[in-house]
Amino acid sequence: MRKKTVLIHSNFCKAFTGFGKNQKNVLKYLYKTGKYKIVEAANMKVAGDPALETLPWDCYGTVSSNHQSKSQEDKRSDGYGFFEIDNIVDKVRPDVYIGSEDIWAFTNFHNKPWWNKVSCMVWTTLDSLPLLPQAVEYAPKIKNYFVWSSFAEKAFKKIGYDHVKTLRGSLDVENFYRLEDEKRKQLRSNHGIEENDFIVGFVFRNQLRKSVPNLLDGFKLFKKDKSNAKLLLHTHWSEGWDIMRLLEEKDIDKEDILTTYFCSSCNSYHVRSFIGQEQTCRSCGEKTLNTTNVSAGVSEDQLNEVYNLMDVYCHPFTSGGQEIPVQEAKLTELVTLVTDYSCGEDSCSEESGGLPLSWHEYREPGTQFIKASTDADSIKQMLDTVFNMSDKERSDMGSLARSWVMDNFSINVIGKKLEEIIDSMPYLDEDADIKNISYNELYEKPEGLDDSAFVIDLYENILNDYVDDRTDGFKHWMAKLESGDVDQNALYHHFIEIAKKENLKKPIVFEDLLSKDDEGNRVAVVIPESGTDVLFINSLLKNLQKKHKGQNIYIFTKPEFFEYIEDNPCVYKCIAYSEALDNPISLEGFASHKGFFEAAYYPATTTQKVPCYIHNGN
Numbered sequence: 001m002r003k004k005t006v007l008i009h010s011n012f013c014k015a016f017t018g019f020g021k022n023q024k025n026v027l028k029y030l031y032k033t034g035k036y037k038i039v040e041a042a043n044m045k046v047a048g049d050p051a052l053e054t055l056p057w058d059c060y061g062t063v064s065s066n067h068q069s070k071s072q073e074d075k076r077s078d079g080y081g082f083f084e085i086d087n088i089v090d091k092v093r094p095d096v097y098i099g100s101e102d103i104w105a106f107t108n109f110h111n112k113p114w115w116n117k118v119s120c121m122v123w124t125t126l127d128s129l130p131l132l133p134q135a136v137e138y139a140p141k142i143k144n145y146f147v148w149s150s151f152a153e154k155a156f157k158k159i160g161y162d163h164v165k166t167l168r169g170s171l172d173v174e175n176f177y178r179l180e181d182e183k184r185k186q187l188r189s190n191h192g193i194e195e196n197d198f199i200v201g202f203v204f205r206n207q208l209r210k211s212v213p214n215l216l217d218g219f220k221l222f223k224k225d226k227s228n229a230k231l232l233l234h235t236h237w238s239e240g241w242d243i244m245r246l247l248e249e250k251d252i253d254k255e256d257i258l259t260t261y262f263c264s265s266c267n268s269y270h271v272r273s274f275i276g277q278e279q280t281c282r283s284c285g286e287k288t289l290n291t292t293n294v295s296a297g298v299s300e301d302q303l304n305e306v307y308n309l310m311d312v313y314c315h316p317f318t319s320g321g322q323e324i325p326v327q328e329a330k331l332t333e334l335v336t337l338v339t340d341y342s343c344g345e346d347s348c349s350e351e352s353g354g355l356p357l358s359w360h361e362y363r364e365p366g367t368q369f370i371k372a373s374t375d376a377d378s379i380k381q382m383l384d385t386v387f388n389m390s391d392k393e394r395s396d397m398g399s400l401a402r403s404w405v406m407d408n409f410s411i412n413v414i415g416k417k418l419e420e421i422i423d424s425m426p427y428l429d430e431d432a433d434i435k436n437i438s439y440n441e442l443y444e445k446p447e448g449l450d451d452s453a454f455v456i457d458l459y460e461n462i463l464n465d466y467v468d469d470r471t472d473g474f475k476h477w478m479a480k481l482e483s484g485d486v487d488q489n490a491l492y493h494h495f496i497e498i499a500k501k502e503n504l505k506k507p508i509v510f511e512d513l514l515s516k517d518d519e520g521n522r523v524a525v526v527i528p529e530s531g532t533d534v535l536f537i538n539s540l541l542k543n544l545q546k547k548h549k550g551q552n553i554y555i556f557t558k559p560e561f562f563e564y565i566e567d568n569p570c571v572y573k574c575i576a577y578s579e580a581l582d583n584p585i586s587l588e589g590f591a592s593h594k595g596f597f598e599a600a601y602y603p604a605t606t607t608q609k610v611p612c613y614i615h616n617g618n
Helices: 018-033 050-054 072-079 085-092 133-137 150-158 181-190 212-223 243-249 300-308 324-331 376-387 391-409 411-424 451-462 472-483 488-504 531-547 559-564 584-588
Strands: 004-011 036-046 058-063 096-099 119-124 144-147 198-203 229-234 257-263 269-273 289-291 312-315 336-339 354-357 359-363 370-374 522-526 552-557 571-576 599-601
Touching (some): 004 018, 144 150, 212 370, 300 324, 312 324, 370 376, 391 411, 531 552
Parallel strands (some): 036 058, 119 144, 198 229, 336 354
Antiparallel strands (some): 257 269
C-alpha cells in the first residue's frame, strides 16, 4: 500500500513564531517516521523562495507572485494561502490536509472544491469567550476540529459540539532544560548580571495583547523593597508597546529593565538594558545589533540560556491560544506566573507547577470578547511568593513544571497523537474530482422531514455544505419557513436553481472529458438550451457530419436536454454545458494554444456577441 500524502499548512517551519515552531516540530517528527509522504505549505513564503529548497520534504510557498497588486483585503487572505492552496492541493493530491493557523486563516476554505474530499483537519488557537462566531459557524463543516487548549474545547462542549478536541501545540523538549548552577552563574557574569540579582523574565512577541503595562506596574510594586530585582523583557522594542515611553510614564529606572539584543551578522546575543536599535556588536564590531525579533532572533539554544538567566517567569496577557514561552520556561524548571484566563487556566494550575495571576474583565471593542486585565497587585503578590520560597521549594515546583510539559506538550506525545489521527483518515479516492464542487441539481425532494431536518438535508445533499441549527443560513431559512414566506416545495426548487447556476460556472477540464485518441478530429457544438433549439440542432447533425468527415461531434448542452440529442448516431458524446465554454477561441486555439477542436459552433450566438465564425480559418 502506498504511503499517505500529508499536506501540512501553517507558518513556514523556519519562522520564529509559535505556529512556525510547531510546524517545524511536527514536520520533523512525521518525516522521521517514514510512514508518510510529507509536504509543507508555507505561509509567509512565495513560490521559488530559495529557503524552500533546503528542506528534506517538498515545500510550496503559499503567497501569490502578484501579492503586491492585490487589494488590502485580498492581501490578508493571500498571506494565509487562500489563492495558492488550490494549486498546491491540485498538484500534490494529498490524502490528508492539516491546517494549523488562527481560525480566520481558513475563511471560506470549506467552500473549496477539495474540502472534505481530501481528509481535512483544522488545528487552531481560540483564546476568548464568547467563542469567535466564525469558529462556531465552521464547527459542522470541519470534521476533524482540534484546538490548542482545553479552554476552547470546554467552551465548545458547552454549546453542544463534542467533536472538537484538544491537541496542544508541540514542543521540542530537548532544546529547553535547566543548566547546571555553575553554568548559570557564568552566564549571568557574561551578561553583567550580579549573582544575587533576582531576575523576573517575560518572553513575548511585542503585541498589544501581552500585558506589558500591567507587568511594569506589578514589577514597580515588587521592586520597592527588592533593590536587587530586575525585569528581563525578551522582545522586539520597535513594534507593539512603546516600552521606553511606559518606563518614563511609570518612573521606572530603565537600568532595571533588561532586554535581549541579537546580531544578524555573527548570530551572537547580548542581554543588557535597552540603548536603542542598530547598535555595534561587541563580538564582531558590526552595527547590526537589534532587539530580538521574528526576522532575526536567537536560536533555541540561545533562548534556553536566556530562560536560565531568570529566577521566575511571569506571563501576563489578555488571552492566548497556548503561549509557548510559558511551556519553554517550565522546561527550564522555572516557577511560572500566568494569567488565570484562556489557555493560562492550564498553565497556572497546581499540577502544572504554576501560580495564577488574578485579573479583571474588560470587553474588546467590536468583537465584545472577554479579555483579561491582569491585576498588578496579584503580580506583586505572586512575585513575593516565589521570592520568599526556599531553594528546595522552587526546585520541587520547577521539576513538577517540567514533568507536566513533557507529558502534555512534547513532540513525541503530540506527534504520536497526530499519527493516530492521520492513520484513522481514509486515502483520497484516485478518481476524486478535487477541482470542482459537486452541486446536485438532480437531487429528488426529500419527503416526511420536519422543517429543521429538511433545511439541513438540502444544504448537505444539494449544495454539499454542512450546517446545523447554529448556522446563519439555517436560521435564515427556518425563519422564512416559520413565517410562511416559503414552503418546503418552494425552498427545494430554490436550492435546485442555485445548484444549476453554480454548475454553469464550473470550468471545463477537457483533458478529463475528451477521448484520448481523437485529437485533431473533433468538432464542438455549444447549444446550452432550450429543448426546441436542441431538437433543431439534432436535425442538422447529419449535414454537419458530412462537412466534417471522420471527425467526432461533441455536443455541449445542459444535462436536462441530453435525451433530446444523445441517441443521434452522429453524436459522439454529450457533455454538460458550462459558462466557461463561452469563448470559442479557447476551444479552437490561438497563439501557442493549439485548442481542442477543429471547429466550435455556437448556433445560438450571434457574431456581434462572440467571434464564433473563425474556425481556425478553415
